[in-house]
Amino acid sequence: MTTPQQEIDLIIESVPGWKAELLTELRSIILGTNPSVSEAVKWKMPSKPLGSAVWESDGIICVADILKSAVRLTFPNAAKFAADDPHFNARLDSKVARAIDYFEKDVPNHDGLQNLVAQAMSFNLDKGK
Numbered sequence: 001m002t003t004p005q006q007e008i009d010l011i012i013e014s015v016p017g018w019k020a021e022l023l024t025e026l027r028s029i030i031l032g033t034n035p036s037v038s039e040a041v042k043w044k045m046p047s048k049p050l051g052s053a054v055w056e057s058d059g060i061i062c063v064a065d066i067l068k069s070a071v072r073l074t075f076p077n078a079a080k081f082a083a084d085d086p087h088f089n090a091r092l093d094s095k096v097a098r099a100i101d102y103f104e105k106d107v108p109n110h111d112g113l114q115n116l117v118a119q120a121m122s123f124n125l126d127k128g129k
Contacts, residue, residue, distance in 0.1 A: 007041040008053045015066050018104050022071050023053070023064060026102070029110050030055045030062065033117040037061065059124035061117055070101040075116060081123040087112045 002010075008027065012020050031037055036057045044051035053064040065072045072090060075082070078098035082088075087109060090099035102108065 004039040004041055007050070008039055011041070011050045011053050011064075011066075014050055019066055019071050022102055022106070022108070023066070025108060026064065026071065026073060026113070027053070027055075029108060029113050030117055033114045034121060037117070037121070055117070057121045057124060059127065061120040061124070067101070070103050072099050072101050073113075074099040075120055077120065077123055077127075078116070081119050082116060085112075085116060087116060 012023050012027075015023065027039075031039070034057065038056050040054040040056055041051040042054050042063075055061045055063075060076050063074045063076070065074065074091065074097055075088075076097050078085070078088065079094055079096050083098065085098070087100055088098040090101045091097050100113075
């Protein structure tokens with residue numbers, strides 16, 4: 001049986017070049033935000049046999065997906081806690097989620113991403129009360 005960490009390693013290994021490097025960096029930033037962040041893999045299906053990398057703390061913080069020309073981080077509840085955050089550039093019309101699409105030459109904003117992760121964690125914690 002493989003661990004979620006090993007499954008995410010497989011997801012990263014399955015994507016070419018810059019996407020693997022970027023996903024590795026995003027993973028490091030997310031995990032570095034707080035020691036209570038855990039990893040999971042969800043939504044395995046025939047069209048996506050490895051599933052999606054997910055980071056959680058009292059609920060889902062964000063989900064990584066590999067798109068044709070980008071790596072997307074989706075924050076499922078961001079419209080409720082950070083709807084107007086300037087880092088979001090995708091799913092801006094969603095009533096619930098927001099996403100960041102990272103393209104080949106993009107450099108992640110470490111502080112901005114860690115702030116979004118912290119906000120998601122706080123939202124999840126408050127939601128459970």
